[in-house]
Structure formats: structure tokens, C-alpha cells
Amino acid sequence: MEIILKSGEKSSIDQELVNDFAAKLGGVLISASDDNYDEVRQIWNGMHDKKPALIAQCSGVADVVASVNFARENDVLVSIRGGGHNVAGSASNDGGLMIDLSQMKGIRLNAEKGTVYAQGGATLGDLDRETQVLGMAVPGGVVSTTGIAGLTLGGGFGWLRKKYGLSIDNLVSVDIVTPDGKFLTACEKDNSDLFWAVRGGGGNFGVVTSFEYKMYPVGPMVTLCAPFYPAEEADKILPVWTAFVDESPDEVSSTAMFWTIPPVPDFPQEVHGRRVLILSAVHCGSIEEGQRVLQPLREVSTPLVDLSTPIPWTMLQGMFDPFFPKGEQLYYFKSTYLNKLDSPTINALIPKAVHPPQPMILIAIWHIGGAVSRISEDATAFTGRQSNFLFSVDAIWADAGAKDEVITYAREYLADMKAFSPGGLYVNFAGLGEEGVDLVKEAYGKNYDRLSSIKAKYDPGNLFRLNQNIKP
Ligand code: FAD
Numbered sequence: 001m002e003i004i005l006k007s008g009e010k011s012s013i014d015q016e017l018v019n020d021f022a023a024k025l026g027g028v029l030i031s032a033s034d035d036n037y038d039e040v041r042q043i044w045n046g047m048h049d050k051k052p053a054l055i056a057q058c059s060g061v062a063d064v065v066a067s068v069n070f071a072r073e074n075d076v077l078v079s080i081r082g083g084g085h086n087v088a089g090s091a092s093n094d095g096g097l098m099i100d101l102s103q104m105k106g107i108r109l110n111a112e113k114g115t116v117y118a119q120g121g122a123t124l125g126d127l128d129r130e131t132q133v134l135g136m137a138v139p140g141g142v143v144s145t146t147g148i149a150g151l152t153l154g155g156g157f158g159w160l161r162k163k164y165g166l167s168i169d170n171l172v173s174v175d176i177v178t179p180d181g182k183f184l185t186a187c188e189k190d191n192s193d194l195f196w197a198v199r200g201g202g203g204n205f206g207v208v209t210s211f212e213y214k215m216y217p218v219g220p221m222v223t224l225c226a227p228f229y230p231a232e233e234a235d236k237i238l239p240v241w242t243a244f245v246d247e248s249p250d251e252v253s254s255t256a257m258f259w260t261i262p263p264v265p266d267f268p269q270e271v272h273g274r275r276v277l278i279l280s281a282v283h284c285g286s287i288e289e290g291q292r293v294l295q296p297l298r299e300v301s302t303p304l305v306d307l308s309t310p311i312p313w314t315m316l317q318g319m320f321d322p323f324f325p326k327g328e329q330l331y332y333f334k335s336t337y338l339n340k341l342d343s344p345t346i347n348a349l350i351p352k353a354v355h356p357p358q359p360m361i362l363i364a365i366w367h368i369g370g371a372v373s374r375i376s377e378d379a380t381a382f383t384g385r386q387s388n389f390l391f392s393v394d395a396i397w398a399d400a401g402a403k404d405e406v407i408t409y410a411r412e413y414l415a416d417m418k419a420f421s422p423g424g425l426y427v428n429f430a431g432l433g434e435e436g437v438d439l440v441k442e443a444y445g446k447n448y449d450r451l452s453s454i455k456a457k458y459d460p461g462n463l464f465r466l467n468q469n470i471k472p
Helices: 015-024 037-041 061-073 124-134 148-154 192-198 231-247 287-299 313-318 343-354 400-418 437-458
Strands: 002-004 010-012 028-030 054-057 078-081 097-100 107-110 115-119 171-177 183-187 207-214 221-225 227-230 252-260 275-283 309-312 330-338 362-367 389-397
Touching (some): 015 054, 015 061, 037 054, 115 124, 124 148, 221 313, 227 231, 231 252, 275 287, 309 313
Parallel strands (some): 078 097
Antiparallel strands (some): 171 183, 221 275, 221 309
């Protein structure tokens, strides 16, 4: 069979070796001749149509070990698929092996210890569903179909960030299969260098088969604040929001978002197509307190629509899902950090946010602060904690022909905003990773050299290179 090597060269591999590999798996080895190949190889971003030669649908750690050994021993190009959401399409590859964890979704609650173990193929929705059995939640992201693996390994921004930090700030341990095929547990006490590196360093160090997280009492109801203001009023509204988030308690995590109201029955017809600035915020404490604390955000001007309401935590987490369907749309998310939203920054930010080339382009300004910023920059591989805001252009569009125009817009917008940035970017919103090592160095800043030496220890041959790649 034809196979692409990790060097990118085309080669062939003895069918007997492939058959031996398949026989070692408890799960299945899928190739182009299988009926479900097209369905299984599909990832979130409709921009990518990658065709791996082999997909190992792993059923557990033993399958992951067999897959890593097969890739290393045969020098095969390999990628890791958690939830398949990464916009760069790094979960898949052309012509190599995809290690697919989508069947590994087991979750085990430890009520006594207040932690939860989740396998590497679980989604945020899977995790929320289980932890809510105990009235608990783990800080994750805001779209339930996102994989916990890629999200956590890059950082993990969600609605609990100001109170409890990023997903990585709540990791207790990971189980990981390293490039030499060894199974290790990394935590503060054991393999602590690896534990430091996986908290932000992405899929560079091995395949994480299980994550152990701290969980917290959240819900079942939380308070959502979501007034939709006319985008044209952004110059008056953003300064009020900035002052609010600076002062708000840790229970409040807030993101200001420019968006276009889609023509769907959930919204009144007269506002369909209106460009809006949504002051979204979630208060994770009591409903009474949440409504009181968030009320000022609803009174900044006259909202076109106001979706503010007490809401079940799991419903909140799935609320944005319909706008991010799998495979049907093209996605390009790119980010930088901002320290402040003063007048010059706001003036530079508004024009492109109000007039995007495609209506569904979302411009998000995530307030950081709180628990995220109380951890030092060198405590984990992740950087950006001391910035007040994460600015991201989340380009979403359906017409493949608009790709060049949209990507050019996003890149130019980011270049404009970098003039106001202390530097850095979020690796999980890194476009297609097209700037290569420069982008990765910018993302990790002072932590890059330490990451590079840990990479050299665990992955000297750079087996895991389809990611925001840290060079050994
Ligand atoms: P995949 O595409 O499966 O994997 C991405 C990369 O992670 C892989 O290439 C691999 O290098 C690595 N990886 C995956 N699984 C493993 C594993 N088990 N072991 C080792 N490495 C692995 N981010 C936020 O912080 N907050 C959000 O609210 C948020 N919302 C999003 C919403 C949408 C619609 C999308 C598309 C993305 C969102 N993101 C968000 C970004 C998200 O964190 C990244 O796309 C992340 O990579 C998704 O993880 P995944 O497992 O689904 O990705």
C-alpha cells in the first residue's frame, strides 16, 4: 500500500505489516476501501478534505500504543484526532496514519476526590453531561462538540475561566502514550516536566489517552447575559463593557462579540441580517446574585434582542452548536492578545468588526483576568495570562469561493490589531498555522526554549509534527 512518510516522501508499505497492525487493534483499521472511510475521515473544518491512508479507530490505550509503534517503526506520517475541531485541520493528514480517539469517550467521576477522568476522544458535551450528575462542571469551552483533548492541551477558554481558570489550570494528571510507545502518567509529582509541557504545549509530546480534572459545583442553573446591541453603537458600548469586566466578580466570565443575526426563527424577522455587538456574560453563582450583577450590561443602550435568562448549564454549553456544524462550513480562527481597550484600540478594532466580508464572521473579545491571571506565566507552557483580553477573528463562511477574501481580511485585521498587542496568540486560534515555527515561537514566548528541550527528551525524532509544532 502507498503511504506518506513523516518526511513527506511517498513510499510503500508491505500489506502484511498493515495486516499485522490491524490484528493488534481492539478497534478497527480503516482505509479508503471501507464503506465508512469518508464519514470517519471528515473533520470539522469544511476547508479540509484530507485522505489518510489508514485510520486507527482506537478502543483503548493498547490500540494507541500499537498505533504509535506502527507509525514510529515505519516512519509513517501520523496525526492525532481528538474531537476533530482544530481549524488548521491538524487532526488529519494526507496519505499517513490518523490515530482516531473518537471512540474513546469513557468518563469516570470520583465524587470523593472531586475529580473526573475523561478519555481523549470525549467532547465537552460528554464531559458536562456526566459531571452534571453530581452538579459539577470542569472549565472547558463554549461549544459542546469541541474535543476536550485539543482544547485542553492548548489551554481551554470557557465560561468558568475567571472563577476557576483555563482547562489546563484544573488538570490533575494525564495518561499519555509517548512517541517511544511507553504509557506514562504525568502530574505535579511524576514526570512533572511532561505535565508542565502538556498544559499548553498541544499534541507535541504524545497521545493523551485520559485527562483527570478538578471539578466544581456549577448549576444546574447559571445566569446568561446576552443583550444584542446595534454594532454601530460599539464606540459607546465597548468602553462601558471594559469598565464592567474590570470590576466584575470572578463569578462573571464575559466575551464581547460582533456577529450578524442569522435568518432563523429563533430571532424576530425584523432583526435578521443586523450586525450586532453582543455583551455575552455568564455568572456561575446563585441566580439571584447573577441577575443582579449582570443587569448593568443589559442597560448600556436599547438592545435589538436580549437573550438574557437563567439557563441550565448543559443547555448553555450547547447553545452555540447549531452555528458551528461539522464539515458544512469553512472556519479560520486567528488571535492575538490585547492589554487594554482604550480609545485608540477601540477605534482600530471597530471598522472591520462592523463590516466583515461574510456575515457569519464572529469577532470575539474574551475578557481574561481573574483566576487565569493569578497563575504565573512560567507555571505552565501556556502564555498570555497577563493580558486582559484575547482578541479573535473567528471567520466562518459557507461559500468556498470566498476563501481567499476572508482569509486576507482576517490576516489584515490581525495585523492591524497587533499594533495594540503585547504579543502572543492562542495556539488553538492560530489560523492554519501557516507562519510555521515563527507562529509557534510567538505563541509560547519565553516558554518556547523549555518546551523545545522537553520535546527533545520525549520526541527527539519529531514523530508528532502535525500540530503547532515545537522543534526538538
Ligand atoms: P482535534 O482537531 O481533534 O485536535 C487538534 C490537535 O490537538 C491535534 O492535531 C493534536 O495535535 C492535538 N490532539 C488532539 N487530541 C489529542 C490527544 N488525545 N493527545 C494528544 N494530542 C491531541 N477553544 C477554546 O479554548 N474555547 C472555546 O470555547 C472554543 N470553541 C471552539 C468552537 C469551535 C466551533 C471550534 C472549531 C473551535 C473552538 N475552540 C475553542 C478551539 C479548540 O480548542 C481547538 O480547535 C482544539 O484544537 C479542538 O480540540 P479537538 O480535540 O476537537 O481537536
